[in-house]
Amino acid sequence: MIGIIGAMEEEVAALKEVMEVQETVEQASMVFCRGILCGKEAVVVRSGIGKVNAGICAQILVDRFHADVLINTGIAGSLDARIDIGDMVISTDALHHDMDATQFGYPVGQVPRMEVLSFAADKELVKKAVEANEKANPDIHTFTGRVASGDQFIASKEVKENIVKNFQPLCVEMEGAGIAQAAYLNKVSYVIIRAISDKADNSATMDYPAFERQAIAHSVRLVKELLPVI
Ligand code: ADE
Numbered sequence: 371m372i373g374i375i376g377a378m379e380e381e382v383a384a385l386k387e388v389m390e391v392q393e394t395v396e397q398a399s400m401v402f403c404r405g406i407l408c409g410k411e412a413v414v415v416r417s418g419i420g421k422v423n424a425g426i427c428a429q430i431l432v433d434r435f436h437a438d439v440l441i442n443t444g445i446a447g448s449l450d451a452r453i454d455i456g457d458m459v460i461s462t463d464a465l466h467h468d469m470d471a472t473q474f475g476y477p478v479g480q481v482p483r484m485e486v487l488s489f490a491a492d493k494e495l496v497k498k499a500v501e502a503n504e505k506a507n508p509d510i511h512t513f514t515g516r517v518a519s520g521d522q523f524i525a526s527k528e529v530k531e532n533i534v535k536n537f538q539p540l541c542v543e544m545e546g547a548g549i550a551q552a553a554y555l556n557k558v559s560y561v562i563i564r565a566i567s568d569k570a571d572n573s574a575t576m577d578y579p580a581f582e583r584q585a586i587a588h589s590v591r592l593v594k595e596l597l598p599v600i
Pocket of ligand 1: 570
């Protein structure tokens with residue numbers, strides 16, 4: 371079973387439109403839509419914003435719907451000058467840029483008493499997502515690399531530079547690492563797919579609304595291309 375966690379209502383709605391819906395279940399104030407999507411058993415859900423919502427959502431997908439693959443789609447701020455608004459980032463790994471237990475000797479970003487700094491995405495899923503995006507959205511560029519997540523919308527040059535210095539990620543968003551950590555703990559595979567909506571600096575809030583519709587169209591096309599090959 372494939373769990374698809376979308377950040378935006380419109381994105382989830384677009385996937386539900388093409389889904390053969392079999393059941394709609396509400397838990398933890400989230401609506402889980404189960405059915406057949408592009409020939410695959412899937413559950414589509416909007417987690418809400420932030421890492422806690424994302425982690426709760428992922429755990430329900432695993433426990434209640436027996437998801438063994440988690441796909442997180444949405445938008446993100448670019449942290450790399452090569453990556454433009456509209457481009458797509460596929461995660462190699464994800465971490466919490468706002469976790470800090472350096473006082474106890476842990477590297478910044480690492481959850482204390484966990485063995486890893488970042489949570490690795492499934493290599494095969496990453497490869498398939500890259501291929502799917504190149505096919506579905508040939509007009510945009512695809513990048514693979516680290517995703518940094520935190521419970522903050524990044525719209526300041528200084529904060530952005532600090533995240534880049536600490537972690538060298540390609541993009542920043544607010545859910546991926548919560549899902550990645552849940553996937554790690556439950557030993558299921560995951561990938562994060564993010565369309566770039568802004569540059570995570572002082573221009574971030576300006577770019578964001580204008581780009582949303584285009585980002586949704588790209589990620590829906592990508593998911594439709596990816597699902598049949600999983
Ligand atoms: N999602 C989209 N843009 C973002 C940003 N700049 N910071 C955090 N999450 C985002």
